[in-house]
Amino acid sequence: MTTLTDPPKESFRLSMLINDTRYRSLTFQAIAAVLLALAIWYLGNNLIQNLRAAGLNISLSFLGDPAGYDINQRLVEYDSQSTHARAALVGILNTLLVAFLACITATVFGVIAGVLRLSNNWLVSKLMAFYVEIFRNIPVLIWIIIIFTIMTAALPGPRAFRGDNATSSMLFDLFAFTNRGIYIPRPVFESGFFAATSLNWVLVLAVLAGSWFATRRVNAAATVKQEQTGQRPNTLWTVLAIWFVPFAALMFLMGLTFDVPALKGFNFAGGIKIGGPLIALWFALSIYTGAFIAENVRAGIQAVSKGQTEAASALGLRPNRVMNLVVLPQALRVIIPPLISQYLNITKNSSLAIAVGYADITATLGGITLNQTGRAIECVLLLMLFYLTASLLISMAMNVYNASVKLKER
Structure with missing residues (x-):
């Protein structure tokens, strides 16, 4: 009787790193990694030596020096005696603000235009096609300048609201639209029923969580009733009441009042000022990127099989319900991946804000701070680090959402 045994294992030899396909790819990757590390080390060492020869050194100590310049649009306290780090923080917040607002409005414009472009109404579909082709084929910088110029030329100055000879008036005595920006009421919480700030946040979160649960x-x-009767009841007003009534009651108990803007001297005082540069940048990025998102939405809708639409219509669903419940949820699997790129484009295109004087991170850290301190390398590296971090965070968040809506295979 013959006994079968495993063949003896071959001993490892250095030649196997090249000749053996099991190790060859790893060998080439290791060589490429070493060469890349050496190249980075050479460039970095060369940079340090050149800076040392010129009497310069890389340091971030300048961030603690007084900035010496003012910033009109800001979300946190800041004055000319604040540090360059504080000025950079103001620029970062301004960049994130315009990027967040533009992402939301661009998505709204894109979804509406993408859906209407497939409308059976010839005039509506052609108007949306005209919007897409016009706005996406002209550089966004031109749209920023055009919108800012129209705002400053068409809207009245603050003096038009003054006295009995005023040629303009505030909307509902609450909102003022001027060529310097839009002034809106500012919410103010007085020391009322709830005084502790931490308690206020706890109550707000509790109301929001309760509204979400009730919704x-x-x-x-409504789903149970639809399964029983075949008709889904309208829950819009109920949901709106669940969200807004408790929240409005909580704001009243917390002593919510509004600081209404009023004309004092040569300008408005009080309220919240939304500057003209912010509005121009926000609107230009929205309509420009919305044209690209519209094409993504149109492609996603057309990627859904017509049989899905026909089957939903055969069940008696109205066209708007078919679009909301059947088509768009399936189209998201095609829409989301290119949508991530559009959100990244909005964030990076916000650096064009310097064209209209909006103080984003490029204008503060990469502009005034760089010119005042002469720390070009440090400022540019910090600027690159911010945009890299912001882009990676946006990609990560959108990829998580994309994974939640993608088709689950068995």
Whole structure:
């Protein structure tokens, strides 16, 4: 009887790193990694030696020096005696603000235009096609300048609101639209029923969580009734009441008042000023990127099989319900990946804000601070680090959402 045994294992030899396909790819990757590390070390060492020869050194100590310049649009306290680090923080917040607002409005414009472009109404579809082709084929910088110029030329100055001879008036005595920006009421919480700030946040989060839970219960009850009767009840007003009534009551108990803008001297005082550069940049990025998102939405809708639409219509669903419940949820799997790129483009295109004087991170850290301190390398490296971090965070968040809506295979 013959006994079968495993063949003896071959001993490892250095030649196997090249000749053996099991190790060859790893060998080439290791060589490439070493060469890349050496190249980075050479360039970095060369940079340090050249800076040392010129009497310069890389240091971030300048961030603690007084900035010496003012910033009109800001979300945190800042004055000319604040540090360059504080000025950079103001620029970062301004960049994130315009990017967040533009992402939301561009998505709204894109979804509406993408859906209407597939409309059976010839005039509506052609108008949306005209919007897409016009706005996406002209550089966004030109749109920023055009919108800013129209705002400063068409809207009245603050003096037009003064006295009995005023040629303009505030909207509902609350909002003022001027060529310097838009002034809106500012919410102010007085020392009222709830005084502790931490308690205020806890109550607000509790109200929002309760509204979310109640909304899910209402939608679940509507789904049960739809399964029993075949018709889904309208829950819009109920959901709106669940969200807004408790929140409005909580704001009243917390002593919510509004600081209304008023004309004092040569300008408006009080309220919140939304500067003209912010509005121009926000609107230009929205309509420009919205044209690209519209094409993504149109492609996603057309990627859904017509049989899905026909089957939903055969069940008696109205066209708007078919679009909201059947087509768009399936189209998201095609829309989301290119949508991530559009959000990244909005964030990076916000650096064009310097064209209209909006103080984003490029204008503060990469502009005034760089010119005042002469620390070009440090400022540019910090600027690159910010945009890299912001882009990676946006990609990570959108990829997580994309993974939640993608088709789950068995």
